[in-house]
C-alpha cells in the first residue's frame with residue numbers, strides 16, 4: 001500500500017497493492033490494521049455505491065455537517081472519475097484549496113477525504129461506479145452542498161476530457177449555494193493529522 005499526501009493536511013491518495021497472477025489480480029481494498037499502523041484508523045460504518053450512466057456526470061460538492069460529519073474513502077470500480085476534495089476547515093492553512101486525483105477501475109487508487117472537506121467527482125467514462133466507505137451514517141438533516149462551479153474555488157473540472165461543455169447535475173447540486181453563502185461548520189485541528197503524527 002502506498003500513501004501519498006495531496007498537499008492539503010489529512011487528504012491522502014492510497015494505492016493498495018495488487019497481487020497479479022495468471023488469473024488476474026487480488027487486492028485488499030481496506031485493511032483496518034494496516035491503516036491504523038499508518039495512523040489512519042477509521043471506524044467506517046456505511047458503504048455507499050453509486051452508478052453514473054453518462055460521462056460528464058458531476059456529483060458534488062457535498063458534505064455532512066457535524067454531528068454527522070464523514071471521513072470518506074472513495075474508489076472507482078467501473079470506468080473512471082476525476083475526484084476532488086476541498087478543504088473547508090475554518091482556520092486551516094489550506095482553507096478553500098482543492099486537490100484532485102483520477103480514480104479508476106484500472107488504477108485502483110483511493111481518495112481518503114477527512115471530515116471538513118467538500119467532496120465531488122466528475123465521471124470520465126460512459127459508465128462509472130463508485131464505492132466509498134464513510135465513518136458516520138447518512139443524515140439528511142446534516143446533508144449539504146456547495147456550488148461545483150464556484151469562482152472562488154476555481155476548480156479545474158476536466159469537462160473537455162469528459163466530452164461535455166456542461167456537466168449533468170442533480171437538481172440539488174444545480175441549486176447549491178456559493179462558498180460566500182456557506183458558513184462552514186468545520187474547524188481545523190492543528191494537532192498532527194492522522195497519518196502525519
Ligand SMILES: Cc1cn([C@H]2C[C@H](O)[C@@H](COP(=O)(O)OP(=O)(O)O[C@H]3O[C@@H](C)C(=O)[C@@H](O)[C@H]3O)O2)c(=O)[nH]c1=O
Pocket residue numbers: 048050059060062063072119120121137138170172
Ligand atoms: C448520500 C446518501 C444518499 N441517500 C439517498 C438520498 C437521495 O434520495 C438519494 C441520492 O442522494 P444524493 O443525490 O445526495 O446522491 P449523490 O449526489 O451521489 O451524493 C453523494 O455524492 C458524493 C460526491 C459524496 O461525497 C457522497 O457523500 C454523497 O453526498 O440517495 C441515502 O439514502 N444515503 C446516503 O448515504
